[in-house]
Amino acid sequence: MSATSDSSKTHPTIFFIFGGTGDLTSRKLVPALFNLFLDGWMPKHLAIVAMGRTAFTDEQFREELLKDINQFSRRGKADQAKWDVFSKSVYFQVSDINNTATYEEQAARIAKFTQDAGEAPNVIYYLAVAPRFFGTITENLNRHKLAADAERTRIVIEKPFGHDLASAKELNRQLCSIFSERQIYRIDHYLGKETVQNILAFRFANSIFEPLWNRNNIDHVQISVTEQLGVGSRGGYYDEAGAMRDMIQNHILQLLCLVAMEPPVSFQADEVRNRKVDVLNSVRKFSPEDIQRNTVRGQYSKGWIEGKEVPGYREEQGVNPQSNTETFAAIKFFVDNWRWHGVPFYLRTGKRMHQSSSVITIQFKDVPHMIFPSEAVEGWQQNRLIISIQPEMSVRMQVQAKRPGLEMALNPVDMIFDYNGTYTGDTPEAYETLLLDTMLGDQTLFMRGDQVEAAWDLLMPILNAWSGKKSLSFPNYSADSWGPETAEALIARDGFHWFTLPLKNNGHHG
CATH class of the missing domain: 3.40.50.720 (NAD(P)-binding Rossmann-like Domain)
Known part of the structure; x- marks a missing residue:
């Protein structure tokens, strides 16, 4: 950085x-x-x-x-x-x-x-x-x-840094017996992406956001990382890992930390990383009842994507025909601290989904009192801040505005900061940022050992429950869908729905 x-x-x-x-x-x-x-x-x-x-x-x-x-x-x-x-x-x-x-x-x-x-x-x-x-x-x-x-x-x-909490601890022990923590750079290319780095800039370089960034103003947060691709040639690896280990334990929990962390005192690497670990330590631990109620797993079946027939997960090369591995996961988290108490964080990721995108949606609470007549607010929508990481790199604020005309009619409009429209020239690849930081000795964008262990510690009850109990419903979503119906039910129970950004183009993940 x-x-x-x-x-x-x-x-x-x-x-x-x-x-x-x-x-x-x-x-x-x-x-x-x-x-x-x-x-x-x-x-x-x-x-x-x-x-x-x-x-x-x-x-x-x-x-x-x-x-x-x-x-x-x-x-x-x-x-x-x-x-x-x-x-x-x-x-x-x-x-x-x-x-x-x-x-x-x-x-x-x-x-x-x-x-x-x-x-x-x-x-x-x-x-x-x-x-x-x-x-x-x-x-x-x-x-x-x-x-x-x-x-x-x-x-x-x-990555992957360990396969579970025990192996991550063992790997940390092994590395730290030879190297000091400040010599170890655990790389996650996701953290090198421009839009991911910009979460810190938007939050802490602008006085308009931080006063609103709490349970008094925010209704809920969604972090959605979806891929059109299947497992491809990685079937053997993926069948051992699954969506939780492949995406949630590292990439998506990193995004959760950036959204939920407290303001660091300075931009020093350890100061930023301390605040991230605080978030993971504040996330409510999962009881068996919570796992039943607040997590969803899925596995894709065959289907059609962009006019081509694609195989189901169990038919992919290197995958066990009776595989119990999830290719989709959705989880509802709570961060139990003063800032976030009671605000749900919904995370989801999946393969063979309808589109490839990584989007963070922060939905603000509704206005406390509606002064407009019902016919004026047909298309009413709560304010949202939408951070799109890929394939489109943008930050948009959705607000209400009056439609042109003689009558008072409101509809949502987007105030957009779009990388391509604002900056000319190529954006550096994530690895360029991270390799340069390694040379300069800057660990801000790298995971520390205690952060890796805290992430595993949080997810182990879910992983253990899922591996110990075979899902009888697999496969439970078709290729080119938005995942299993139970994932819609997870968020709909609270009166929300998964937000999807209409994309100008559809790319696969880098």
């Missing part, structure tokens, strides 16, 4: 990417690093070392990466002259994470880089590998004294 584009702020840096030939590296990490270079953010002394088992030479690997950049970068095809300059900083190291020689070669690279740069660099280890390899890599880094400089060494961990 850096304030200015000044490459002198980035110290000499050497980046080791474990999993250097994987999808994440080719689709996200290297395009993001190249864009940071193009925007003048990279240090003069830079080395990006991709680690993998394939026997690439540096030159062969650079050729592969250029194809990836041309395909996946937000800027499209790379300028050859600029790529030639950048690619001189990119190397490939044939490696085996179980082999001592791998870590000895890393140590030699760091020593040579330090000599060339004339000072000790920031050393970043990016673990773009399956979670089962985290322990092996961190223990080997420690054994070879590659994590000794607490000031300069950082480790980046991709």
